[in-house]
Amino acid sequence: MTSTRSDTSETHHPASFLQMVRSIPGAAREVWRGKQAAWQASSLLRHPLRDLGWNSDTAAALQAEVERLLPGTGGISPSRSIQANSTLVCEEDCIILEDIKTLTKQHNRSNATRTAAYLECYEQYPELHWALLAHMVSRNGGYHMTDLHSDLMHNLQNQEDREHMYRLLERCNALIFQDAYPQLQLYIHSRRLGRSCFHLLSHFHVSAFMTPFWERFWLERCSSILSVALIINEQNYIESRVVQHPYFQKVVLSKPAFHLHNLAGLNHIVFPLGQGAGLAGRVIEHFSKINERIQFGKGLYALLFGVEQVLQQVLEFARAIPHRGSRAEYWPGLFTTHHAGPQDHRLYAEALLNEEWLPEGQRLYSPELLAVWGDTPYEPITRQDWLQTRDCLGYLTAPRRPWLFEMSHEHRYGMLKTALAHDVQQITH
Template sequence: MRDDWLRSWMRLLGTVPRMTGEALKGKYAGWKASKRLRHPLREIPWNSRSAEAALADAERMFSMNGRSMRAPVTNMLQSEEDRELVELIHNETTRSNRSNITRTAAYLECYNRFPELHWALLAHLVSRNGGYNMTDLKGGLMEDLMTGQQREWMYRLLERCNALIFQDAYPQLLLYTHSRRLGRSCFHLLPFFHVSAFMVPFWDRFWTLRDSPLLTVALIINEQHYIEERVIRNPYFQKHVTRCASFRVHDWLHLNQIVFPLGQDSGLAGLIIEHFTNLNERIGFGKSLYALLFGYEQVLTQAHSFAQNVPHKGSRSEYWPQLFTPDIKKALHSPYESAALNNKERLPSNSKLYSPTLEQVWSDTPYEPIPRYDWFQGMLNPSYLSKPRRPFLFEMTHEHRFGIRKTAAGHDAEILLQ
């Protein structure tokens, strides 16, 4: 028995040099693939004066109303049509906020109807990644690296962020779709959905100018501020997740990657966020993701085609069927996952990594009432409202596989230590 254990450890340690070599090769391959994907460019028009004017309007609104600003009650609505619209949007939001699966589909439907809503497609793809991270917690590699309670806490953080952003942003998107349907602006109803006063001038400008980049950046700023106090700085999540060693393990394993699948066998574009708990970094990261998606024609075309043709169920087998399976009976169950990944680009059909669908491993999660307050207090870091810059290196296929290999090595080591 001890000889078998030693051989297993030697096999695991033997994968380290090869992993290191593969990482260096992967960097070079990623550079070459990024070069191929960088052309043709898509213009990201940016009007600095419009951005400054919108922010000045938001600051002026705050100075006039200050902390006394409160969301009006529904019976203050002036018309029956507005009352019905507010109720309709509330109901649609509640129905679509049931799970990561329904949220992700709702974002894509918005974008498909109105492609000028760039943020909706970005949100769809980021929400897909949220679903993958949720199922990873009970997949074949991560399950042995965390306790059941740690997985539950991590899931609650991911789900809470996903649900809160949707709760805030989706009514804004629906107000635009109904404004288009009615042929008039309905953004005077934003306060009835507890939307920050920060967003009002940006939606007003978008209604007349259709300035997609400016609206997208404003929504990125808004949503990251929205979850900052409600989740990231929440004492519960700080105690059980963000200040725990298991959360730092996620960073080391590069599970903080956001990937845009370019097809089921066409590679991945994406970026890595180094410090998820840092507000400035999350905003900059969101802007870079946007510039990646809408700044390169090939990335946009291929990522949107993937989103259209591959329904989101939360399994990584959706974009990498050569490595992952949602069928646990066909999954690899041994302390040799890292060796298998080192030796083969594709795994046999009966020995792939287990990546379940969301509905296989997590139930719909009701969440606590949302704290109702406006994060915007009359001032904003002016650097946030700047033109998004296209990232230079973004092809992630090899980098992503390397992260999977590190997770597999951790998984194998954990099993051998048991």
């Protein structure tokens, strides 16, 4: 890797600039080479396929049940806040409620604790497909949080922009956990007791949308339909509370620094297929659009549970590598958790083009989560039920497996674009 110390930046600008320009043709070649490699690798991984077990009749029946809950149909009232059920609960139910509230608070401390809690739910009851999907997506949330302090990103944002971006990522992660984890725990308690506990959903301010799905899941174990319902629910849950919230619109989503993440390929969700091995996954183009987030989530689910090799290799990775937020967890040949000190003199694009892995001492700093971010307090959460229109019902369709999903090269190319942006910033400032 090139190391050009800049004691007097004017002296080294010409050489550094030429070094950067030389890397651009290589970057263009890398795109084409990466597409070819992705097609080949995807075709090798694609078989055998797994049956997702989607039942169209069940989905249609549940859609009709949700429609009966809509405002104006005798269901929920417009803009209703989700209130705890006023009916009396037995002593056993009270114990369940307190236990789940305690566990949720305990595991909602950070991205690391949430991610581990999701995997624990899946390991207890593997029919809870969404819990494994949430574990892997939450891992990526942690990677995106620590990227903000990585070697490649450290000079692309000021501290204020980093803080705002972190708060967006953390808020989404925390809110989804707060809503979904009690639902998973109610199922676990139901299995333990041998009776449905889903009459307690409203005590956790869960949308009325989810009740029919959990009640049907208790009877039929329709994992794919429940997973799609949870994807729809969680994306609607964060839509008004985060994505459309005036604070995040003003300080994050409208800022050039946010669009830099998309340009640099940091909108990737990757499923490691082993440590130092390949990556499966997808790219979300427009985070701010709820329809894209829902379809994106459905595609990730179909990839994870619809392709046998992906599921088995992801599970092996998840069980073997604890999540601490560093990208060194899946590519230790490129990343390190060791911070070597100020990196202001280093350029990265040419080395990433020329080397598959980087030698020890020259790897990219990707910190662990707790080394760079602490716990974050937030204002109280609004309790309104997002279920007000039938817009969500169009998403109750069978998830489709993506055809092109191996993305090791695309992920590398995203890193390369980030490195080029880093190097330009380094040379011109």
